[in-house]
Amino acid sequence: MPLDTTTPTDAQKRAFRTDLLDWYDENKRSMPWRDTDDPYRIWVSEIMLQQTRVDTVRDYYPRFLEAFPTVEALANADRDEVLKYWEGLGFYARARHLHEAARTVVEEHGGTVPDTRDAIRDLKGIGPYTAAAVLSIAHDEPHAVLDGNVTRVLSRVFAVKEDATTSTAQRELRRLANDLLLPDRPGDFNQALMELGALVCTPSTPLCDRCSLQTVCRAHEAGTEEDYPITPESEPVPHHDIAVGLVFDDDQLLIQRRPDDGLLGGLWEFPGGKQEDGESMEAACRRELEEELGIKVAVDDLFYTLSHAYSHFKITLRAFRCHIESGTPEAREDQPFTWVGLDELDDYAFPRANRRLIEELERRQSEPSLFDAPPPDAS
Template sequence: MLDWYDTHKRSMPWRETDDPYRIWVSEIMLQQTRVDTVRDYYHRFLEAFPTVEALADADRDTVLKHWEGLGFYARARHLHTAAQHVVDEHDGTVPSTMDAIKDLKGVGPYTAAAVLSIAYRKPHAVLDGNVTRVLSRVFAVDEDATTSAAEGHLRDLANELLDPDRPGDFNQAMMELGALVCTPRTPHCDRCPLNAVCRAHDAGTEEDYPITPESEPVPHEDIAVGLVFDDNDRLLIQRRPDEGLLGGLWEFPGGKQEGDESMEAACRREVREELGVGMTDVEPFYTLSHAYSHFKITLHAFRGRLADGPPEAREDQPFRWVTVDELDDYAFPRANRRLIEELVRRQTEPSLFD
């Protein structure tokens, strides 16, 4: 595995540093996100926050703005909180023991093992989706890989195989093999350094592993949002609660359609419920579809004027009036960002507002 890795590993910026902070940032970013997507974000994020102290000192909105578009925003919030903990409790040094690093917000078994093995060369095996797939095929593990029992079995195998002299490289070799060769569909077994010992390959059943339950249908929801303008052509935006989906990001007020109400009615109701104001001169503005990790939405945006007021902020959900040009200063979910792009486009073509 190490010989194969030394020859075939991809060049990545986080593989060119021994700084535990930078390695930690990369591991958080790489969770459920493609390598090619992470590269640019990694560089920009570290330009803004080159040290753990810089990240700890930043305000939450600034951190989220630099994370905007990367998704899974709880990662950014937890990384920010954990950086403050590292500064306050560990003098700015990322912990080098399993117990201490797992105390950090957002650091689970995988991230802890990855940072400790790569940055500190500690003998902790990682178990992510790629490693699970490789081990399940090599050993033909006939267990549901999503169960805790199977996870424990696979973790034991990973630790038994781990090279104690180069644990970080071995972990990365296993993940790299899963990403480049032992892929979920049509694996490249002819290029695999483990094909001679892989039980699934020997039986021709590679794609039967890992064993997982059948996927449930992806839910779909219709969402109505209001683009509420005041008399000065400023837009009303509000910040989502810190916890939960897209926590801490700014958005246009809105929510799910209820029952058989029309989308316009849903928009008016949601704006009233969330900010205590009504809308007048309401008209359809834009409709778009967007997919999250576990569900899909169709977003129906309506444009209108503030009918009464002033708005009232909910606890942990402040609001602001901003111009279209100022929207770029705030971190928005990707679907809202697409609405902003349409707003900007129509702003440059005033006739489209008629």
């Protein structure tokens, strides 16, 4: 019988937990991070899994842990190396914060990941969700998690009428999750709810016929599953035109590191930026290189055009082959640059759109004209 209250009785909670955990024990997917109770490894998996598909994390997780098997190994690593192992996962602030937090764990906690909510929340990049996940899964501490999957399942089971993105709704959902949490197996309960959201209570066409919570789900009883969670109308995704310069010096190419804070912070890229109103793409390329590196370039030709979708916007990127007409590149604060050969580009971490450009450079490197742009000191 569907739950007719947002304060379930003890009997209703017991039934909910039993149904959910029985399903989980039989159906949970095998994941490398489910074979460990090492808080560091669970922490890494939870950070990687934020806004990233499980199948993608399955590839990255073992490689990352092979390179950085302990929190000390991560703390002692160079940040560029950490970003290189994160390349392609996106949301690079996660990697920078994880690295910084590992250093804090070593310096302030003797290399042991803290096991109290206050101490773990003090670490860079750990919010309420990650703290609850690590504490419940690694330490069996009774903290409920609330991620997108749990939000969806509980919004449907309780037919929560509030916009799920508001703090009021989030508070109510967190209260429900904590109220339902199985105190003896909090880590498994949290993972079970997330797993059900990922495999059964999916955003569209949920598989209610296979759902262990079907009998208690209000949305299912009313046939309104897909009306929940209630969310505001999404804004149209903005689009930007980006011009970048492939500045050659013989067989060397100029690359620059992005500022630490902000999107794709700390990654390397070919210099460039957004086209401004009324500006041609070639003019945008010249302006950006002058602003970023203090060089005046001549644009030789359009090398490649690609489209790419980031999480909150889309870009069309045009890469122009250029040569320096005047000036010598100067690094801006927090944005060093370097010259590299094509075969060295793999040593640096690049955003995905730049990586596609590198693939095109590699594909065409045997073309006699690829490196023909005049050298920087040509007049």
